[in-house]
Amino acid sequence: xxxxxxxxxxxxxxxxxxxxxxxxxxxxxxxxxxxxxxxxxxxxxxxxxxxxxxxxxxxxxxxxxxxxxxxxxxxxxxxxx
Amino acid sequence: xxxxxxxxxxxxxxxxxxxxxxxxxxxxxxxxxxxxxxxxxxxxxxxxxxxxxxxxxxxxxxxxxxxxxxxxxxxxxxxxxxxxxxxxxxxxxxxxxxxxxxxxxxxxxxxxxxxxxxxxxxxxxxxxxxxxxxxxxxxxxxxxxxxxxxxxxxxxxxxxxxxxxxxxxxxxxxxxxxxxxxxxxxxxxxxxxxxxxxxxxxxxxxxxxxxxxxxxxxxxxxxxxxxxxxxx
Numbered sequence: 001x002x003x004x005x006x007x008x009x010x011x012x013x014x015x016x017x018x019x020x021x022x023x024x025x026x027x028x029x030x031x032x033x034x035x036x037x038x039x040x041x042x043x044x045x046x047x048x049x050x051x052x053x054x055x056x057x058x059x060x061x062x063x064x065x066x067x068x069x070x071x072x073x074x075x076x077x078x079x080x081x
Numbered sequence: 082x083x084x085x086x087x088x089x090x091x092x093x094x095x096x097x098x099x100x101x102x103x104x105x106x107x108x109x110x111x112x113x114x115x116x117x118x119x120x121x122x123x124x125x126x127x128x129x130x131x132x133x134x135x136x137x138x139x140x141x142x143x144x145x146x147x148x149x150x151x152x153x154x155x156x157x158x159x160x161x162x163x164x165x166x167x168x169x170x171x172x173x174x175x176x177x178x179x180x181x182x183x184x185x186x187x188x189x190x191x192x193x194x195x196x197x198x199x200x201x202x203x204x205x206x207x208x209x210x211x212x213x214x215x216x217x218x219x220x221x222x223x224x225x226x227x228x229x230x231x232x233x234x235x236x237x238x239x240x241x242x243x244x245x246x247x248x249x250x251x252x253x254x255x256x257x258x259x260x261x262x263x264x265x266x267x268x269x270x271x272x273x274x275x276x277x278x279x280x281x282x283x284x285x286x287x288x289x290x291x292x293x294x295x296x297x298x299x300x301x302x303x304x305x306x307x308x309x310x311x312x313x
Contacts, residue, residue: 010183014183014228015183015186015254017183017184017185017186017187017188018184018188020188021188065137065141065145066137068138068141068174068181070173070179070180070181070228070229070230071138071181071183071228
């Protein structure tokens with residue numbers, strides 16, 4: 001079955017406390033060359049077939065339900081390889 | 082007066098909200114998330130908890146529930162709605178209040194008695210207070226950091242829509258120390274702290290007078306009685 005992948009990230013200007021906690025742990029492991037971590041979300045929407053209409057609907061869903069534009073950005077909506 | 086309290090899957094403080102309504106002298110009415118029936122109530126409380134396990138975003142899935150279609154429509158016609166903690170998050174996700182709530186800036190869950198200043202005492206849920214009153218009610222959340230873009234923040238401040246502000250320590254990184262908001266009309270109020278846990282002596286926050294004697298939360302629920310009487 002074809003899959004549409006939607007990726008959502010916290011807005012760049014906002015603090016991401018979960019990502020920061022992971023970055024701190026990396027630092028404690030001596031891996032401070034990984035200087036930053038941000039955690040986002042990946043949604044996999046399974047569909048019967050990918051059409052322009054379905055893709056458009058997925059983009060609409062990404063903006064209206066899967067993300068909250070006040071705190072997050074939709075970074076991509078694409079068909080999985 | 083009949084005040085509805087909506088139970089969502091994962092609501093925790095619905096019974097406490099019902100108790101607060103009863104102690105204020107009104108009749109609590111249990112409402113169910115999966116129903117479209119508001120049962121003729123004259124005001125609604127969206128209680129605290131972790132609806133749908135905070136999946137997707139706090140309050141986001143509850144905001145899509147059948148009862149919220151009716152709550153949003155009724156609120157837009159002036160029905161008083163109070164959102165507490167997860168209820169505040171549901172109000173924000175329903176676009177009844179602006180902005181967003183994100184994980185506390187320090188990353189930890191907070192549970193403490195929190196001092197607040199009442200900034201707007203001209204709403205359906207705050208009229209028993211005076212503007213500038215300082216109150217103490219419990220705060221307990223992991224995602225209570227209020228954010229909004231600069232333009233929204235200016236508008237909220239300029240139009241008196243900041244209803245409550247954290248005093249002393251900002252517990253979660255909320256912009257402008259915002260603890261709660263009202264809509265422009267004053268019928269919809271949301272806040273992260275829990276007034277329903279400070280309504281009966283013996284079970285509230287400590288005060289200078291006696292341990293657990295704080296009942297500053299009761300005025301939220303007596304306010305609604307007053308505002309409804311005033312309308313009648």
